[in-house]
Amino acid sequence: MAIPASVFNPPFNIVRLSHIVLTVTDLKASRDFYVDTLGLQVTAEDDRRIYLRAMEERGHHCLVLERGDIAVAQELGFKVTDEEQLDRAKHYFEKLELPAKWTEVPYQGRTLRTRDPQGIPLEFYAKMDRLPAIHQQYKLYKGVRPLRIDHFNCFSPSVLDAVRFYNSIGFRVTEYTATEDTDELWAAWMHRKGGVHDIAFTNGSGPRLHHVAFWVPTPLSIIDLLDVMATTGYVANIERGPGRHGISNAFFLYIRDPDGHRVEIYCSDYQTIDPDHEPIRWGLKDPQRQTLWGAPAPRSWFEEGSVFANTPIRAADLQATPIIAP
Structure with a gap:
């Protein structure tokens, strides 16, 4: 690819x-x-x-x-x-x-x-x-203690077309997934700010929003959030994780808000500032691609997303199946 x-x-x-x-x-x-x-x-x-x-x-x-x-x-x-x-x-x-x-x-x-x-x-x-800085007003910190918005991920009917367009306006690919048999592009992570991604694209019917992610201080923040959600009526809103991605190396948790919008809680990826940074390739069937520890994502993670307002959806051009949890 x-x-x-x-x-x-x-x-x-x-x-x-x-x-x-x-x-x-x-x-x-x-x-x-x-x-x-x-x-x-x-x-x-x-x-x-x-x-x-x-x-x-x-x-x-x-x-x-x-x-x-x-x-x-x-x-x-x-x-x-x-x-x-x-x-x-x-x-x-x-x-x-x-x-x-x-x-x-x-x-x-x-x-x-x-x-x-x-x-x-x-x-x-x-x-x-x-607005005035509040990052040292520790009395305000609660929940998962989100520090900043980190990235968007979108379902795309043609990841290659998406990459070509966002590449043309200055986004750079950091990691990508390709099929083993035909070497076609299945997903891509692209950045402007020097992390692994500001926006990513995953193969699927779309365009649809897959998730929005927020950066948090440490993996322990995610564990604290899980304890809070488990005791405040949000157990059913926990979709996937916690875990560590193979792609990006980030520690993650995926949750759903009351309307089903997917939110990723995210930390610990790496810098990609160098202009000669070489993209990392992953095979679609690599069990460590989704989660470094080998656990696959649930079917909902590959099929469900938020529709964009007034935006027609079409089926994905590429028909290729990742590893899905039973």
Whole structure:
């Protein structure tokens, strides 16, 4: 499998992933989950939306919960370096004949709404309201003590097409999964900020959101969260883990919020800053690919995800089956 060469002078400069907007059907139930159980901090709220940030973040929000009749995923947000890069982004998406329009977003400056070629709704901005630092206010730490948003993972009907597009706007592949027999691309992890990934793509019907992940201090934070969830009515929301990924080397836990949106709790991956970082290849049938300790993921992990609002879904081009837990 030939991974596209990295593009070090992309058409516009993305700094990192920034935030996600999720529509939820019960704002109070979601608040109980994300604030009281996980430990994200409320920065603003009304009867329609709750804005949340993690403990190390200075930006106003990394997660927006928006009340609606149907639980769906909305925009995936990314920060660019400055206003000029925002103009360049608009020009680039217009050149590709993709939707690109300015929109007013609370607590953000000028914001560009668009979609990638597979239909994932995207949002780019250069400035967001800045808040005082709270990372040393230890009295606020609770739940799993989330420090920052870490990445998105999306089901893609063509992982190769997704990689080609995100490669063209400056994302670099760190690890990938290929089929053993035909060497076709089944999944890929791509970054801007110097970790293993800001966004990843997994083969499957889509586009759909697979999960959003939050970085936490240590694996012990995850163990503490499991104890809390087990004694506060959230046992059924624990989907997979805890464990250590083969891909990324990260310690992980997958849980589901009250509407079924999947959240990964994540720590301990590695740096990928060097421009000559070589992507790591994994075989689809390697039992250590999913979990270094060999435990396979459940079927729900490969089949269930959050639909993006107003986004058609199509079947995956590649028909290949990973190892699935019985």
